[in-house]
Structure formats: C-alpha cells, structure tokens
Amino acid sequence: MSAPLHEARPAAGAGRALPDTQQGMRRRNLSRVLHTVSAEGPLSRAAVASRIGLTRAAVSTLVDELIRSGLLEELGPERPGRVGRPGSALAVSGHGPAGLGAEVGVDHLAVCAVDLRGEVRSRAVRRVANRDRAPEPVIAELTELMDRVVAETEGEGLWPAGLAVAVPGLVGRDARTVVRAPNLGWQDTDLGALLPARYPLTVGNEANFGALAELWLGEDTGRDFLHVSAEIGIGAAVVVDGRLLHGNRGFAGELGHVPVHPDGPACPCGGRGCLEQYAGEEAVLRAAGLEPGEDRVGLLAGRAEEGDTDVRRALHDAGTALGIALTGAVNLLDPERVVLGGALAALAPWLLPSLRSELARRTAGPACPVTVSALGPEGPLLGAAHSVVRGVLDDPAAVSERA
Numbered sequence: 001m002s003a004p005l006h007e008a009r010p011a012a013g014a015g016r017a018l019p020d021t022q023q024g025m026r027r028r029n030l031s032r033v034l035h036t037v038s039a040e041g042p043l044s045r046a047a048v049a050s051r052i053g054l055t056r057a058a059v060s061t062l063v064d065e066l067i068r069s070g071l072l073e074e075l076g077p078e079r080p081g082r083v084g085r086p087g088s089a090l091a092v093s094g095h096g097p098a099g100l101g102a103e104v105g106v107d108h109l110a111v112c113a114v115d116l117r118g119e120v121r122s123r124a125v126r127r128v129a130n131r132d133r134a135p136e137p138v139i140a141e142l143t144e145l146m147d148r149v150v151a152e153t154e155g156e157g158l159w160p161a162g163l164a165v166a167v168p169g170l171v172g173r174d175a176r177t178v179v180r181a182p183n184l185g186w187q188d189t190d191l192g193a194l195l196p197a198r199y200p201l202t203v204g205n206e207a208n209f210g211a212l213a214e215l216w217l218g219e220d221t222g223r224d225f226l227h228v229s230a231e232i233g234i235g236a237a238v239v240v241d242g243r244l245l246h247g248n249r250g251f252a253g254e255l256g257h258v259p260v261h262p263d264g265p266a267c268p269c270g271g272r273g274c275l276e277q278y279a280g281e282e283a284v285l286r287a288a289g290l291e292p293g294e295d296r297v298g299l300l301a302g303r304a305e306e307g308d309t310d311v312r313r314a315l316h317d318a319g320t321a322l323g324i325a326l327t328g329a330v331n332l333l334d335p336e337r338v339v340l341g342g343a344l345a346a347l348a349p350w351l352l353p354s355l356r357s358e359l360a361r362r363t364a365g366p367a368c369p370v371t372v373s374a375l376g377p378e379g380p381l382l383g384a385a386h387s388v389v390r391g392v393l394d395d396p397a398a399v400s401e402r403a
Helices: 022-040 045-052 056-068 135-154 206-217 281-288 296-305 309-333 343-362 376-394 396-402
Strands: 072-077 088-092 096-104 108-115 120-127 158-167 177-181 186-190 201-205 225-230 234-240 243-245 337-340 370-372
Touching: 022 045, 022 056, 022 072, 022 088, 022 376, 022 396, 045 056, 045 088, 056 072, 096 135, 096 376, 108 135, 108 158, 108 376, 120 135, 135 158, 158 206, 158 376, 201 206, 201 376, 206 225, 206 234, 206 243, 206 376, 225 309, 225 343, 225 376, 234 309, 281 296, 281 309, 296 309, 296 343, 309 343, 337 343, 343 370, 343 376, 376 396
Parallel strands: 096 158, 158 201, 225 337, 337 370
Antiparallel strands: 072 088, 096 108, 108 120, 177 186, 225 234, 234 243
16 A cells, blocks of 8 residues: 555555646546536636636536436536526436445454445445455355445446445555454455456455544544544554545555554464553443443443443553653654544543543644544445545546446
8 A cells, every 4th residue: 555545556446647748638627527517616617717726628528428428417407597508507417427435344344335426325344253254255245245235336327437445454555465364363365356346346455444444434533633443453543634644555544553562462463552452442341341232332432421431441451551662652643633534433521531641642743633533433334435435536538437
C-alpha cells in the first residue's frame, strides 16, 4: 500500500495517471464534471461550466457522455418559474455502477453496496468466529453474502463497479495478499485467488478503510488526523493532507502492536506487552472478569453504564494504555486530532478521561484533541465500499468502457 487507496489502488481505477493527450484530458474533464455534480449537485450544465472553468459547449458534450454511461441523470428544470429558459438540473445517478464493500472481522463478515450518491442500498452481516479458521471457508461464506447483496442491488438497476475488502491485518503492495493477520491466524493469503474474479479487486487494512471513511464521511475531522479503531485487535491509520500514510512496505499504523509494557503478556504478533493486550476487547473483558459473548462492546458499555466498578476500572486502564501508545505517534506526527472509531467509539465515555489525561501528560506540545467517530464500527465497511465509488468518480471513462 505505497499510495493512497483512493488514488492508486481502488477497484474502479481511481487516480489513474492519465497522459497529457487529448484522450487523457477528456478523461480528466469527465472526472471533474462528475466530481463537481457529486459534491454540489443538482447543478445545471452552465453551473458546472462556471465551477470548473470550461465552456458550456465542452461541458455539455461531457455531460451527454456521462448520461449515456448511466453516471449522471437529468432531473428537469433547475428553477421552475425563473426568468428565461431554466437549465436542466443534473444529479449523480442512483442507478448504474455501485461500490461493493466487504469486511472480514475476527467475529463477523459483512458486505454492503453503496451507489454513486453515497447511499447504502443493500447490506448483509453474519456473526461468525473466524479466528484460526482456514481462509477458504471464510471467503466462501463472504462470497455468499456478496451474492445476496449483488442480487438485491441488481434488482434496483445497480451493478458492482468493483470490490474492496477490509481485513484486520497487513496487506501487500499487490492489494490482494494478506501478508499477516495475527488475530485471524492468516499469513501470505492471496484473497484474489479465493474470491470470484467478477469484479476489479482491492484488499486493504480495515483501519485504513476506516480512516478513509472518516475522511470522506466524517464531520469536521479535517485532513490531518490519526484514526484509531478496535475490535479484538487495535489498528490505526495516519491521514496527512487528505492522504493515507502507508510507509515503505504499506504496513504503517500497527498501533495495536506498539509495546505499552515491554515485559507484559505475550501477543499473537510475537511480541510482548502490546497495546492489544491491554485495550483490545478481549483484554478489557478479562480485566473486568467477564466472559466474552456475542456482543462484547454492548456488554462492556451496559455494565459501565450501570456503574460496575470492575468494568469501569478495566476501561480506565485501557484508556491509560491507549494514551501511552498514542503519545509516541502524536509526538512524532503532530496530527490535528486523534479520532476514536470502531468499538472504541461506543466505549469512549469511559476511555476518554484517562486517555486524554495520559496523552496530555506525556506529549511534548499542547494537548492533541481526541474526538469520537460518528461512524463507529461501520467505518471499515463503508470506507471499502466508498473507495470503489471514489474510483468511479476519479475515472468514469474506465467504468463506461467496462459497462
């Protein structure tokens, strides 16, 4: 993952380097028109031309091509009753290509389809224990959910422009191989060989997809932040000026395996005293003296709400561990804010006091703001689906060529 998912590796070909030729300019202008209508529509052709600096004739030609491809649709007069002839309002189509997102979690599988307007049109979730299961049966179950979602969306006039799969582990540069996923027990697993070759595929780290969802769908997050998400494991992603920071091999963001106490308990990654052993869901349950159940986060939040002192103490200690681990990242990267997502979002009322206190005490500069994602555990799945949608917006000509 040497470049941002939404620029270099999405299933629909987002951010493809287009040559400075007439054909390359046409493709870029198609993208500019589609992005503008997506962000600000409904808009007339004249309004689009004004915003992107092209002639109305040039925009009209581009719009006609996007309408023929099923990416834009006309809604009728922009302002009925206005003086003069009103322009026809353009909007991104609610039919045609859609983004298919999937997530492989330690205890669940999920699939959703998002149309070009950003609306979730179908969703399927299955609770299943995937830890130490072979990849083949897991992907077979995921494919069943995909088929169900695709069938529902095809009935509404949609078709998948690509598939993006979020996994809790390290993903290779080929965007299809899970190099290592300790909490699943997977290593060097080529998901591209296991998934049906029906759609362009991108496999990515779940924390990265969660951060992209926060960037695209979150409120007032900004373009420089550290996104932390958790289930059984803890992942993080760094967004700098609106781009994911991947690192040399694409493995940046493994916050869960930052040592909090170097002589602490053994971790599946091979280290000792990693953050996951103090702030992961199962670690907090152990510290609170509770048995893992199907809804671990709901159990912890419910007990904490009721005033259970053991649970509150466990969450306080988890927040402290998070603060210690985040200190190094904040001192090194100086982000605008830290955003808590995933399961951490639901537990934030009991994690934040000790986390903020520890972070403020240890950081060299002013305290870094810590906020809570409104997307919660939906972030990785939505980020995966929206990465495909962004690919369509970035290179609509590639989609129309395949359709």
